[in-house]
Amino acid sequence: xxxxxxxxxLLALAACAARPPADPAEAALLAACRAEADRVMxxxxxxxxMRADEREAQVGALEGGSVRRGTDALGERFERDRMVxxxxxxxxxxxxxx
Amino acid sequence: MSAAIxxxxxxEGALAYAIPFPPEATPPVRPQALLEAWAAARAAAGAGxxxxxxxxxxxxxxxxxxxxxxxxxPDARCWAEAVDAAxxxxxxxxxxxCLRLLALIDLLGRASWTRxxxxxxxxGAEFHPALLAAAATAPLDATARFDAALLRERLTASLPxxxxxx
Numbered sequence: 001x002x003x004x005x006x007x008x009x010l011l012a013l014a015a016c017a018a019r020p021p022a023d024p025a026e027a028a029l030l031a032a033c034r035a036e037a038d039r040v041m042x043x044x045x046x047x048x049x050m051r052a053d054e055r056e057a058q059v060g061a062l063e064g065g066s067v068r069r070g071t072d073a074l075g076e077r078f079e080r081d082r083m084v085x086x087x088x089x090x091x092x093x094x095x096x097x098x
Numbered sequence: 099m100s101a102a103i104x105x106x107x108x109x110e111g112a113l114a115y116a117i118p119f120p121p122e123a124t125p126p127v128r129p130q131a132l133l134e135a136w137a138a139a140r141a142a143a144g145a146g147x148x149x150x151x152x153x154x155x156x157x158x159x160x161x162x163x164x165x166x167x168x169x170x171x172p173d174a175r176c177w178a179e180a181v182d183a184a185x186x187x188x189x190x191x192x193x194x195x196c197l198r199l200l201a202l203i204d205l206l207g208r209a210s211w212t213r214x215x216x217x218x219x220x221x222g223a224e225f226h227p228a229l230l231a232a233a234a235t236a237p238l239d240a241t242a243r244f245d246a247a248l249l250r251e252r253l254t255a256s257l258p259x260x261x262x263x264x
Binding site: 019020021022023024025026027028029030031032035036091092 | 136139140142143144146147148172173175176177199203204206207208210212213216217218219222223
């Protein structure tokens with residue numbers, strides 16, 4: 001496996017180098033949708049932190065918090081990716097005349 | 099503005115442009131020309147054409163340090179190459195087209211209010227003419243980007259209008 005690693009790395013680098021240039025509209029829309037998703041996620045995170053602070057102030061630190069936060073991170077990443085995909089799809093018009 | 103834009107090529111093929119004016123003095127272009135530059139960039143991307151790395155050095159008066167703008171990523175290199183093929187970047191108009199195209203793409207990516215002013219489909223991008231006109235004529239800032247707030251003000255003064263396709 002260790003002998004394979006450099007070859008895998010080279011393949012990965014080759015794949016990066018071979019990425020075709022992006023359509024300008026696709027590039028702009030992807031950036032816009034990522035920024036929008038980041039804004040929504042940041043606002044949501046702020047609201048959750050405020051609620052968690054309130055809870056901890058009332059009942060003390062919750063047990064199992066680190067496990068839940070790890071699960072939340074995966075879920076949030078999935079949620080962000082879904083938001084970006086929905087945003088891109090929502091800003092595309094159906095092709096005409098097909 | 100009439101002074102020539104100097105171009106030098108490195109042994110690796112990278113191009114450096116010495117531009118005798120600051121980004122704020124980038125001349126306006128015709129909206130139709132900007133639309134054509136967009137279409138050319140799209141076609142070049144679709145064809146998988148790459149371009150050389152480019153560095154724009156904007157010379158400033160009064161002994162100020164020149165501003166360097168590097169086009170290093172494959173997308174910007176491709177788009178600049180497409181503009182250069184149609185309108186050489188060592189001329190003010192070609193350079194203005196390239197800078198305005200890049201600034202427009204940047205604007206669409208960071209200004210959420212532009213979202214309703216362009217749509218995508220398989221045939222390309224369609225822009226609201228007011229957005230296109232503003233991008234063709236609004237001044238660039240000192241970093242060769244659009245001032246999003248200023249551009250939005252221009253747009254609100256020019257609605258409504260119909261859409262245009264490249």
